[in-house]
Amino acid sequence: MSDRRQPVTARPASSDLSAFDWRRVAYLVLASRLIDEIEETRLVPERKVLYQFSARGHDVPQVLLGSLLTHPKDGVGAYYRSRPLLLTLGLSLEDAFASPMGKSGGFSDGRDIGVVCNLPGRDGPTVLPMAGDVGSQFTPAAGWAQALRYRRDVLGEAAYDGALAVAHSGEGAVATNGFWSALTMATTLRLPLLFYVEDNGYGISVPSHLQTPGGNIVENLRSFKHLRLFDGDGTDPAGAASLLQEAVGVVRAGEGPALLRLTVPRLSGHSGQDNQAYKPPERLEAERAADPLPKLRAFLVPDHLSPDAWDALEAEVRRDVEAALEAALARPDPDPAAVTRYVFAETKPDGTLDVQQAGGLAPEGVAFPEGTDRPDPEPSRTNMITAIRRTLEHELRVNPRLLIFGEDVGPKGGVHTATMGLQEAFGEARVFDTSLSEEGIVGRAVGMALAGLMPVAEIQFRKYADPATEQLNNCGTIRWRTANRFAAPIVVRMPGGFAKVGDPWHSVTDEVRFVHAVGWQVAFPSNAEDAVGLLRAAMRSHNPTIFFEHRLLLDHPSARRPYPGDDYVLPFGRARLVRSGAALTVVTWGAMVDRCERAARAAGVDAEILDLRTLRPWDRDAVLASVRKTKRCLVVHEDALTAGFGAEIAATLVREAFFDLDAPIERLAVPDIPIPYNLGLLAATVPGVDQIAEKMHDLVTF
Known part of the structure; x- marks a missing residue:
C-alpha cells in the first residue's frame, strides 16, 4: 500500500488534459505576458505605473489552476504575483491595466497597490481581498474553507457542496506565521483547502533554503497527517496541468487539504525596482531557458493549434490588450473628494444601507430581529460575565450564521467562563476551540465573514492580540481598500485590564490602539446592561468591532445590573x-x-x-x-x-x-x-x- 504522505511528482495516470481549454489557456498566458511587458517597458518608465510586480514565468501554472476553479463558491487567497490567476477568474484586461495605474474603478478605485487585487464572486469564484503583507492570505483562506463546510453541513446549503479554497503564495511565505497557522487549521479540521506554492527560488533576494530547510517545503511536510502532497515542475504544461488536476480533485472530493509546490522561474525582478544583481549570471541564463511560454507553445503547436492559429492568437491578444490599455489610460483619476468614504458602512440618501458586494450578511439579504434601545429589566441583578454569556446564547439561537470560537471556549467555557455551556447547547460546529494562534483566530474570522457568516472570536487577554495585529489591521481596512466591494464584519471579544492583581501581560488595556486602527468600532462597557446592548449591537453590525471586557468588572458589584432583555440593542456612539x-x-x-x-x-x-x-x-x-x-x-x-x-x-x-x-x-x-x-x-x-x-x-x- 502506498504512503499517501509521499508527494506525487509524476503525471497521474487518471489525468485528462482534454479537460482544459488550451486555446483559452494560451490566450490568457499571452495576455498576462504582454501586460507585464507593456508595464515594464512603457508604463513604469513613463511613471504611469509606480509599483509593478511581474508574473512572467509564473503565468502558465496559474492559468491552469484558474481553469480548474469553476465552482461558484470557490474562494482564493492570493498574493501580489497572482495576476494571471485573476485574469483566468474574470479580471478584465482593462482593470488589470487601470488598477496599477491608480485609475478610477477597478478593484480599489485607486486606493491600493495595483497588484493587491480582489474579485467578488458573482458567477464564479471569489478572490478574497488581498493585502500587502506576505503570508496574510493563508488564514482567511482557511476561514473561507471552514465556512464552506459550515454552510454545506450545518446550514444545509447544497450550493456549497464540492467547493474549495485556495491559498496561493510564493515559497518565501512558507516561513510566515500565517502559513503554519493555516496549515494547522487545515490538517486538524481536514478542511477543503489547497495550498498552492510557486517556488521561484528567491524571496526577493533571499534564496529558498533560508526560507525552509533544504529549500523544499514539500519534503519538510511528509510527516504531516491529513495532508496530500504534490511536487512538480511548473514550466511543464502537461505535467503541471496533471498535478493541478489531481490536487484540486483530491480537495473537491473531500479528502482533506493538499499542498502543491511547483517550481517556476522568476523572469523579472521581485518588483519593477529590482535589477536581480544578486543572481549569478548562470542562474539568470537557466531561468531564461526554463521560460514556460515557449514550452507551452511547443506543447500546443501543432497538436492543439496550427502555427498559423498560434500566430493569429498572438495578434488577437495584442489587439485586445492594446485596446484595454487605451481604455484604461482614458479612465479619469479617482475623485479626491471621495477618498474618506467607506471606512465604515454607509447609508444612501434614501436611508438604506449602501451594501457591499461581498462579505458579511447584508449582501445576502439576511435581516436581524427588531431590537430596542429601551431595556426591559429583570427583577434581579446579574454580573457582567453572565450577561455576556446570555447575550451570546440568544444571538446563537436567533442567528444560525453566528459562530463563537477561540482558545478554551469549548468544554472549558472560556478562561473567564463567558462561553460556559454554549458548546453543549449548540454543538462543536458553532462553538469551538481553536489552535493556539491569534493570527489564526482573527484571520479565520475574516475568511468566515467574507463567506457570509458572523464570527465572534475570543482573544483571552488584550495583550495576546499582538500576534494578530496584521490580520486586525487588514480586516478594518477591507471596506475602504476595496471601495465597498468587500467588508468583513466580525466581533473580537477581548478581556483586559487589572483584576485582583495586575501584570504586564494580562492587565493591558491599550484600547487607543484599536481606536487608531482604521475601520474598527470599539466598545468598552462598564456594566452588565451596557455590555448586553453593545455586544448585541456588535453582533448585528455591518462593521468589525473590538469588544473590550474589563477583567475587574466581570464579577464586580459595581458592574451588576438587571439583564435588560433579549431585544436590547444599544447604539454605538451614545454616552x-x-x-x-x-x-x-x-x-x-x-x-x-x-x-x-x-x-x-x-x-x-x-x-x-x-x-x-x-x-x-x-x-x-x-x-x-x-x-x-x-x-x-x-x-x-x-x-x-x-x-x-x-x-x-x-x-x-x-x-x-x-x-x-x-x-x-x-x-x-x-x-x-x-x-x-x-x-x-x-x-x-x-x-x-x-x-x-x-x-x-x-x-x-x-
Whole structure:
C-alpha cells in the first residue's frame, strides 16, 4: 500500500488534459505576458505605473489552476504575483491595466497597490481581498474553507457542496506565521483547502533554503497527517496541468487539504525596482531557458493549434490588450473628494444601507430581529460575565450564521467562563476551540465573514492580540481598500485590564490602539446592561468591532445590573450620563467609571460624569454639551497617558469649546509604564479614588 504522505511528482495516470481549454489557456498566458511587458517597458518608465510586480514565468501554472476553479463558491487567497490567476477568474484586461495605474474603478478605485487585487464572486469564484503583507492570505483562506463546510453541513446549503479554497503564495511565505497557522487549521479540521506554492527560488533576494530547510517545503511536510502532497515542475504544461488536476480533485472530493509546490522561474525582478544583481549570471541564463511560454507553445503547436492559429492568437491578444490599455489610460483619476468614504458602512440618501458586494450578511439579504434601545429589566441583578454569556446564547439561537470560537471556549467555557455551556447547547460546529494562534483566530474570522457568516472570536487577554495585529489591521481596512466591494464584519471579544492583581501581560488595556486602527468600532462597557446592548449591537453590525471586557468588572458589584432583555440593542456612539452636575465634567469609561463616582462623593464635588461606553465612535456632542455647561473637564482612563484616548478628547475640546473653559483640561491615566504585579505598585499606577478626588478638587478650585 502506498504512503499517501509521499508527494506525487509524476503525471497521474487518471489525468485528462482534454479537460482544459488550451486555446483559452494560451490566450490568457499571452495576455498576462504582454501586460507585464507593456508595464515594464512603457508604463513604469513613463511613471504611469509606480509599483509593478511581474508574473512572467509564473503565468502558465496559474492559468491552469484558474481553469480548474469553476465552482461558484470557490474562494482564493492570493498574493501580489497572482495576476494571471485573476485574469483566468474574470479580471478584465482593462482593470488589470487601470488598477496599477491608480485609475478610477477597478478593484480599489485607486486606493491600493495595483497588484493587491480582489474579485467578488458573482458567477464564479471569489478572490478574497488581498493585502500587502506576505503570508496574510493563508488564514482567511482557511476561514473561507471552514465556512464552506459550515454552510454545506450545518446550514444545509447544497450550493456549497464540492467547493474549495485556495491559498496561493510564493515559497518565501512558507516561513510566515500565517502559513503554519493555516496549515494547522487545515490538517486538524481536514478542511477543503489547497495550498498552492510557486517556488521561484528567491524571496526577493533571499534564496529558498533560508526560507525552509533544504529549500523544499514539500519534503519538510511528509510527516504531516491529513495532508496530500504534490511536487512538480511548473514550466511543464502537461505535467503541471496533471498535478493541478489531481490536487484540486483530491480537495473537491473531500479528502482533506493538499499542498502543491511547483517550481517556476522568476523572469523579472521581485518588483519593477529590482535589477536581480544578486543572481549569478548562470542562474539568470537557466531561468531564461526554463521560460514556460515557449514550452507551452511547443506543447500546443501543432497538436492543439496550427502555427498559423498560434500566430493569429498572438495578434488577437495584442489587439485586445492594446485596446484595454487605451481604455484604461482614458479612465479619469479617482475623485479626491471621495477618498474618506467607506471606512465604515454607509447609508444612501434614501436611508438604506449602501451594501457591499461581498462579505458579511447584508449582501445576502439576511435581516436581524427588531431590537430596542429601551431595556426591559429583570427583577434581579446579574454580573457582567453572565450577561455576556446570555447575550451570546440568544444571538446563537436567533442567528444560525453566528459562530463563537477561540482558545478554551469549548468544554472549558472560556478562561473567564463567558462561553460556559454554549458548546453543549449548540454543538462543536458553532462553538469551538481553536489552535493556539491569534493570527489564526482573527484571520479565520475574516475568511468566515467574507463567506457570509458572523464570527465572534475570543482573544483571552488584550495583550495576546499582538500576534494578530496584521490580520486586525487588514480586516478594518477591507471596506475602504476595496471601495465597498468587500467588508468583513466580525466581533473580537477581548478581556483586559487589572483584576485582583495586575501584570504586564494580562492587565493591558491599550484600547487607543484599536481606536487608531482604521475601520474598527470599539466598545468598552462598564456594566452588565451596557455590555448586553453593545455586544448585541456588535453582533448585528455591518462593521468589525473590538469588544473590550474589563477583567475587574466581570464579577464586580459595581458592574451588576438587571439583564435588560433579549431585544436590547444599544447604539454605538451614545454616552451614558452617570451623574448630573454643574461644577465639573468627568469623561471616563470601563473600570474607571465606578472609581470616578466614588471619587466625586468623597471629594464633595458636584461633578457630571459621562461614561463614553464606545470610543469609536465616541459621543462628542454629549461631551461638548456637558463641558460648555460646567466649564471644566477631567478625563480619566486606564490606558497610558501619552497619546491615550484622553488626548483625543482634550484636543477636540480645545478646538470646539476653548472659549467655554474656565480651567485647563486635565487628564488622569496610567504613567507610561506596563501594569505592575505587586499590589502596592498597582495602586500607585492605576488611577485610584483618592487620586481622582484630589484632581477633581484641584480643578474646581482652579
